[in-house]
Structure formats: C-alpha cells, structure tokens
Amino acid sequence: MFWKEGETNINDDPEQLASRGIDLQAVAQHTKTKExxxxxxxxxxYLLTFGCLSQIIKYIDQQNIQTAYVSGMSEALNLTGNELNYFITYFNVGYAxxxxxxxVMITRVRPSLWLPGLEFCWGVLTGAIAACKHPKQIYAIRAFIGICESSAYPGTVTLLMTWYTPLEMAKRIGFYHSCQAIGAMMSGALQTAIHESxxxxxxxxxxxxxxILNCVMTIAVAIIGPxxxxxxxxNPNPRAFWLKPRDxxxxxxRLDRFTRSSPNPINLKCALRTLKNPLLYMFIYMYVGMLIAPSGNSFFQLWLKSLVNKDGNKVxxxxxLNAIPMGGYAMQVAAVWIFAFGSDYFRTRWLMILxxxxIGFPPTVIMxxxxxxxxxxxxxxxxxxxCTASGPPLWSWLSDMLPIDAEQRALIIGICISMYYAVNAWSNVLIWPTKQASHYKFGWPVSMALWITVAIVICSLRIYDLKVVRPRNYRIAQEMMNNHEGMIEEQPKTVEEIDQKLGDEQEDKQINTAKVLPVI
Known part of the structure; x- marks a missing residue:
C-alpha cells in the first residue's frame, strides 16, 4: 500500500497531488536511529503505560455503578425506578x-500535575459511594466524579498526538483506547471475585x-502519574526522570520532521478559529453518532437479568451476569487493535471508520x-x-488534517467528547429508559438512523479532505520546507498566516522534492 519511493514535485498543483493520494507530511526516506x-x-x-493504567482504572470506576446495581445495590438502597439512568446522567453532566x-487547563498547567491530581480526587469520591444510604447522595458524588474524570481521555489523547508521529499514532491511540474495554472487563471480573470472596x-x-477497592486502585495510579x-x-516535565536531554x-x-508542534495556551482567538472550522461540526457528529449508535450494548446485563426459564427461575x-459481557469487551479490544493497526498499516482512516x-447497522435492524x-x-x-472502535482512526484523521494547529486539535477533541456527554445526558434517559428494559422501543430505531447519517457524514468528510484540507496542508508543507531552506525570514505561526502569505502565487518557487507515502 506504500507509495513507490521516488521524487515528487511538491510545487505541483495541490489538488492534483491530493487526488493522487500523496501526503507530504509522511516522509518515507527517514529511518529511525537506535537512539x-x-x-x-x-x-x-512510561507515557503509554500510565495512560493505559489510568484508562483501565477510569473505566472500572465508570462501570462499577452498573455492576454494583445488578449485584445487590438496587435491593440494598431500594432502587426501583430510573435511578440507574440518573446515576449515569449526573456523571455525564459533570463530565460534559x-x-x-x-x-484549556492542560495547555496552561503541566499535564503531569493536572491529570494525576484529578485522578486522585475521583478515587476518593469513588470510595465515598460505599458510604451512601440514599440515591440523592450518589447523584451528587457521581457529578463530581464526572468533573474529575473528564480530563483523563482527551488529555491523554492530546499528549499522544503531540509525542507520536502520524505513522505511530493510531496504533498507540488504539492501544490506549482498547483499555476502555479492558477496564470494563476487569470491572465485571472484579465484581464476580468480590461476590464470591x-x-x-x-x-x-x-x-x-x-x-472501596476501586478507590484504593485509583489513588495508587494517581501517585505515580507525576x-x-x-x-x-x-516544555518537558523535570520530574520525568527517564526523559534525558538527548530524548x-x-x-x-520528530515534531519538526512531520510539521507538528506542541500546543500553546488555548485562548479566545483559537476558540474562534475552531468554531469557524467545518471540521469541528463533522467530527462532532461522527464522534457522537458512533458512540450513541451502539450504546444499546450497555444494557446487555439488564436483558440477561430479564431472561427466565419456563419454570420462572432466572436463567x-x-x-x-458480570461474566458474560466480558466476551463482548474482549471483542471490543480485538476490534480496536484491528482498526487502529489497519489505519496505520494501510494509511487510511475513513475506511476503518466506515x-x-x-458492521453496526445489521444488529440495530434485528433489535x-x-x-x-x-x-x-x-x-x-x-x-x-x-463497532465501538472509532476513536483511534477518528483522532488520527483529525491529526492528519490539522498537523500544525495543536491547540485547535486539543479543543476539537474536548468539544467532541463534551458534546457526546451533553447529548448522552438527556438522550440516555429518553431513548433507553430503565422502565422499558429490556425492550427499548425508541432506542434501536434511533441507533439505526444514526448509522445511516454517520455514513453520509464520513463520505462527505472524505470529499472535503481531498478537495479542501489536503491542498491546504500541501501549501503549508511547502511553506515549512521553504522555511527550512532559508527562503523566508520568518515562519508564519498559523494556517491563516500561511495561506495569506502564499495566496495564489505558485510561480517562481524553487522546486523541492521529497519521498512520500500515500494516505488513502
């Protein structure tokens, strides 16, 4: 699938280069040194391991409310209505x-302090649920847990986008993303072990x-984070003992080689630039839609609990109830790895999402x-x-389309995830009401419609990428290469400045050549 090595004139018309599938950001001639x-x-x-441990703990802490609910909590607290939905809703509101x-804070405060500090807080709050006697107490605690946990996933993805190159990124984000399912699996296994011992x-x-055990585990991971x-x-972390000057x-x-940059502090100008970018709204719809469409699997345990034999006994x-869904989480881990590795290997993002x-459409028709x-x-x-593995190729696609605007990448990630939790906060109760379990009359048709519309947006973004985004990025790559050749005195700082400087003038440019890889 790789472009045959050779020379390509980067001053060719950008739209023609885009139609040939050439990405000037990925330079094939570079070979990694031993260093x-x-x-x-x-x-x-260090970075990826901490991210994975944190993600596993995060999802154990998120899933524990559901595993506890079906393991005696509902009977102990006399929960008979939509309390489970509200536990999820209050968490989602705080998160969103x-x-x-x-x-914004992660671009202004050291992530090595910000992320572990919030993780420590949500660990303490998780332990506090064990002492609750009334659902209203849990509502408040779940909201604050959502506030603290909101930093973990988008903050870590922002770090991975900054430290890894486009040829390494999807695999790492995929490995990190798969820890969501691993955490959910461990939550079920942990609850099973607790019930038996x-x-x-x-x-x-x-x-x-x-x-109580989740609290101890979360605090332990938070302590090693800094x-x-x-x-x-x-602006590297002075407490990261493993990061030497040469590193x-x-x-x-590596940032310079792929025209990447670390994020500057997010400000109002960046926010306005992001709001004007059509990519924001396409990514919001894809991300939210691809999370809500398969979300019916979250109620797998409730359906299993509703099954009875002919004699009236529970199946x-x-x-x-805690063990069976672990098979689904194992499938989710496999899917994340398959689509993430495929995204990097075949150099395609959109096909892995599509x-x-x-895969997800037929099950919603059946249900x-x-x-x-x-x-x-x-x-x-x-x-x-x-089909819950869209994150790695989706965020890698975003990074490919916004290579030098790290602040906008961070903000788009935050807005997308925030919008999901904002939508899920009300849609979860509306389309998946606990009282309808296990037959949700509205949830499955909504999921079916979402798959169809998401497919349309994916194809539309693919066209926009080829016709608009790639030509712009080729102009940026050209300007950056000219800068390294000493042909301009001062490097523009933003996409707008680069486009303004280049304008429509393509004449009298020195011809540069580069060996490149395709992005399909």
Missing part, C-alpha cells in the same frame, strides 16, 4: 461541563467492597424488529461491541 528507537521504547514504557475547561466480609456487602507523564516536548532533542526533531445468576458503520429468537439478540449485542 530514536530507544526513545520511542521509553515513551511507550468540565471537559472543555480541562482541555468478599460478600459480607466484616459486615460489608459485596457491592460496597467494589467502590513521574511518568512527560508533559509536552517544548528531548529527539522529540523536538443467569449474579456471577454470570467499516464499523457497516428494532425485536420479535426474533434469543440467539439473534445475543448476536446483536455482541456484534455491537465490535
């Missing part, structure tokens, strides 16, 4: 409100032990019909886990 390989290994060992401010120990019910997060290449030089060289016990739409054998419903629930 760079060792640096990359350490980056994976603080996510964008957190993305700690239920009633010291007079404490198993569902309370869940929150030493494992390297901050940004232009910092290599990091800056599945508590241990099985493939998940194709909309509903009057089908239970085997078809099992298939549908499990299949939906395989």
């Amino acid at each position: 760079e390989k060792w640096f990359l290994f350490k980056l994976d060992l 409100l603080f996510l964008i401010p957190s993305q 700690l239920e009633g120990k010291s007079g404490i019910p198993g569902w309370q032990w869940t929150f 030493f494992m997060i390297p901050d940004f290449p232009d 910092k030089e290599i990091a800056r060289e 599945w016990g508590i241990s099985a 493939a998940q739409v194709v 909309t019909i509903w009057n089908v054998p239970d085997g078809a419903k099992y298939f549908s629930y499990f299949a939906l886990y395989f």
